[in-house]
Amino acid sequence: MKTRYDLPCNIAQTLNILGDRWTLLIIHELMIGVSNFNDIKLKLPGLSANVLSSRLKELEEAGIAKSELYISHPPRYRYTLTDKGLALEHVFNAMIIWGAEHLETCYKEIVDNDEHRVEVGYYSSKTGERVEHIHIRPVKV
Template identity: 50%
Template sequence: MDPICPRFEKSMQIIGKRWSGLIVHQLMQGPQRFCRIEAALPNLSGRVLSERLKELEQEGIIRRSVYPETPVRIEYSLTDKGLALAPVFREVQKWASEWVEAPAAAEEPDYAP
């Protein structure tokens, strides 16, 4: 059996880290501010979002742009390296549509009046 390529292993660690893939997927829609990303991923805490954004920026996948306005405006967007993940995400979405069952919606209990 062939050993796993170290580059492939690192790439899986980067995009496979909890929330990282969903953050990148959200940014595929275009530049966004922190609060919009946070609102799109309601189960993600602000602290973890901040950590993941920093990590993805360090990896060169996202860009943090600061606009010297009052108040200061900060936007996050994908770099060319991040945008290069688009075909990967499309294929994962295609695979998920075919093979992954949607989670059951939480059912509300029946209450008799």
């Protein structure tokens, strides 16, 4: 992992892993089931093979993606998200919801079974009830 931000901040440390150009789009392709190197490259025009290879290696090193050899000669790998990578689904959903509310041209929205837009909510891990007001606090280390 490249350290660009040497700050005691969750956002900065997350950006050290996910903040490079193309990284989130590669994760998105893996999340929707595109797993082959060439298919990812085709889905993301403008992404060079060298950059894709580098980003996939970085995602593996960070424990977000894993590779599986499915053809030995020439070597071909299938890429999937780990549980750590799959946990980013909520982040992507929040970005889709934000985009539906704030982008001039909206490409996706998240809806329920009745086709109503959904919203992000926070729930107490203790009670399970929805929390209207949240606070961010430092974690004691």
